[in-house]
Amino acid sequence: MEPTTLPPPPAADWLAHRRHLHARVAQVERLIGPSQVAWMRGKPRVWSEAEMAGLWKSAAEASGGRSANHLYVHVPFCKSICAFCNYDRLKPSSADGLREWRDRVLASMRTLGPAVRDLSFHALYFGGGTPSVLPSAILREVFEGLDAQFRWHPFASRSIELDPATVNASKIRAMVDHGFDHFSFGVQTRSAHVNVQHNRGPQGPSTVDRCLDLLPGPLLSTVAVDVLIGLAGVTPDDTLADAEALMLHPRRPRVDLFHLTPTRSYVQSHFGGSRDRASDALARYDDPFRDRLARLAHRCGYALHNADSHHFHTLHPQGRSRYTSVQNLRDLGGQLGRDLQSLAAKYRAGKTLRIRGPRHGYTQLANTAGRQHNLLGLGPSARSQIFGIASAQTIPAAGQSGRTAYRGATIDPSDELRTFIIFDIRDHAFVDEKRVQKIFNTTFAESFADALSVWLEEGFVQPASNGWRFQRRRPEVLSTLMLWLVPDQILEQVIEDKSQQTARKHGESQPNARSRAPRP
Numbered sequence: 001m002e003p004t005t006l007p008p009p010p011a012a013d014w015l016a017h018r019r020h021l022h023a024r025v026a027q028v029e030r031l032i033g034p035s036q037v038a039w040m041r042g043k044p045r046v047w048s049e050a051e052m053a054g055l056w057k058s059a060a061e062a063s064g065g066r067s068a069n070h071l072y073v074h075v076p077f078c079k080s081i082c083a084f085c086n087y088d089r090l091k092p093s094s095a096d097g098l099r100e101w102r103d104r105v106l107a108s109m110r111t112l113g114p115a116v117r118d119l120s121f122h123a124l125y126f127g128g129g130t131p132s133v134l135p136s137a138i139l140r141e142v143f144e145g146l147d148a149q150f151r152w153h154p155f156a157s158r159s160i161e162l163d164p165a166t167v168n169a170s171k172i173r174a175m176v177d178h179g180f181d182h183f184s185f186g187v188q189t190r191s192a193h194v195n196v197q198h199n200r201g202p203q204g205p206s207t208v209d210r211c212l213d214l215l216p217g218p219l220l221s222t223v224a225v226d227v228l229i230g231l232a233g234v235t236p237d238d239t240l241a242d243a244e245a246l247m248l249h250p251r252r253p254r255v256d257l258f259h260l261t262p263t264r265s266y267v268q269s270h271f272g273g274s275r276d277r278a279s280d281a282l283a284r285y286d287d288p289f290r291d292r293l294a295r296l297a298h299r300c301g302y303a304l305h306n307a308d309s310h311h312f313h314t315l316h317p318q319g320r321s322r323y324t325s326v327q328n329l330r331d332l333g334g335q336l337g338r339d340l341q342s343l344a345a346k347y348r349a350g351k352t353l354r355i356r357g358p359r360h361g362y363t364q365l366a367n368t369a370g371r372q373h374n375l376l377g378l379g380p381s382a383r384s385q386i387f388g389i390a391s392a393q394t395i396p397a398a399g400q401s402g403r404t405a406y407r408g409a410t411i412d413p414s415d416e417l418r419t420f421i422i423f424d425i426r427d428h429a430f431v432d433e434k435r436v437q438k439i440f441n442t443t444f445a446e447s448f449a450d451a452l453s454v455w456l457e458e459g460f461v462q463p464a465s466n467g468w469r470f471q472r473r474r475p476e477v478l479s480t481l482m483l484w485l486v487p488d489q490i491l492e493q494v495i496e497d498k499s500q501q502t503a504r505k506h507g508e509s510q511p512n513a514r515s516r517a518p519r520p
């Protein structure tokens with residue numbers, strides 16, 4: 001059923017005011033993707049860890065078992081920092097840095113754990129960075145802390161990100177012993193040469209295969225690998241060949257293809273500073289690349305999801321054509337045999353046996369959870385989101401000293417709704433009013449009538465069955481359109497923050513009075 005009443009056009013003076021405000025934002029903030037706008041928040045503040053525990057306690061008491069509760073552990077270390085990585089808070093790993101990280105995370109668990117005793121956690125995600133840089137002894141200490149301090153739903157999923165070059169059998173054993181049932185790692189490209197050029201070391205096909213071979217079989221886990229679209233030195237044909245090799249691997253991982261975000265430094269170092277060259281390189285992955293990818297997926301027994309997205313595509317193995325040859329069946333037999341041996345060893349050791357079955361999927365978004373969503377983040381730079389109460393990041397960043405605290409902003413349900421709407425538009429080009437009503441007890445049309453009216457006028461959206469259907473737009477265009485959802489005071493805050501940052505940078509780049517003074 002299509003929405004019957006369309007919002008009235010907004011007043012002309014409001015439109016003029018907003019266009020002016022958006023132009024001011026564009027002057028201070030380079031908008032490269034809609035998620036930037038989704039996470040725009042109001043006046044920043046800092047909470048101590050004890051204050052954060054208080055916020056969690058009130059959220060746990062108010063939840064009444066209705067919310068999805070997920071826990072994210074951020075490991076901000078990698079063996080080396082890849083040239084295209086836009087997570088600017090990562091550090092190359094060091095033994096001291098890893099031990100300090102462990103102590104901070106265990107201390108946070110002891111403070112926050114008792115506050116959320118009333119919450120049952122549905123999913124755990126270890127990300128970063130690459131958690132596989134942690135030695136197996138530290139992995140076990142942290143896993144034991146999580147089991148001791150938090151209450152886990154019986155169908156809670158446990159996921160972890162790996163770097164194929166830092167994984168070994170004893171780390172995987174620690175993960176499997178503690179119930180990890182989803183593994184993901186970045187391949188980016190199977191070209192060792194291009195990986196070297198991007199400061200990733202000489203990771204080639206054998207590194208990838210070794211990692212896939214170390215992981216448990218399909219009885220105990222699922223596997224996803226990432227490939228990056230648009231890397232300098234890689235052609236669309238290379239990307240298709242990589243995707244094919246991964247889909248034909250006996251472990252049959254899910255393959256996620258992400259579009260590279262052309263940061264300023266990446267454009268400078270790989271495209272001679274030319275944004276046009278970087279955009280042209282990415283445009284080669286529009287059609288006919290997507291058609292070819294869809295056909296290739298079909299041939300390999302996979303299905304292509306999100307074909308139209310400018311953000312990511314996913315290749316999912318299809319059950320029906322999964323085991324079609326004698327070799328496939330042999331591979332499957334070998335993997336299941338390993339899984340059964342692993343289960344038998346656990347049984348002999350008196351540990352809990354968990355066969356991969358229906359699990360709650362991990363997400364950072366209410367969109368995917370399909371209900372109100374809390375995210376408890378542990379570790380420097382981890383993001384926490386207490387539904388309709390606070391959104392914060394753990395400080396200080398990795399490698400900096402100081403007490404653990406949380407910097408962020410208080411939020412209300414309308415901030416949550418804005419984030420929800422932006423991700424639905426980005427990922428599905430559709431807003432489902434029934435889902436909005438169920439989670440937020442309001443509708444998109446009621447809450448954002450002015451933005452909707454502007455978008456209808458511009459032909460960006462049209463009414464559809466049970467919701468609103470949007471045009472697909474490039475990320476930078478989409479992010480500008482999303483500004484219509486952000487309240488004035490938050491945009492003013494963005495302008496103030498960015499202007500201050502620029503002024504500070506400008507001040508730092510000026511020689512100070514002492515250095516300008518003539519030498520004695």
Ligand code: SF4
Pocket residue numbers: 077078080081082084085086087090128129130163186
């Ligand atoms: S391994 Fe992943 S997280 Fe680490 S620097 Fe490379 S891209 Fe970034």
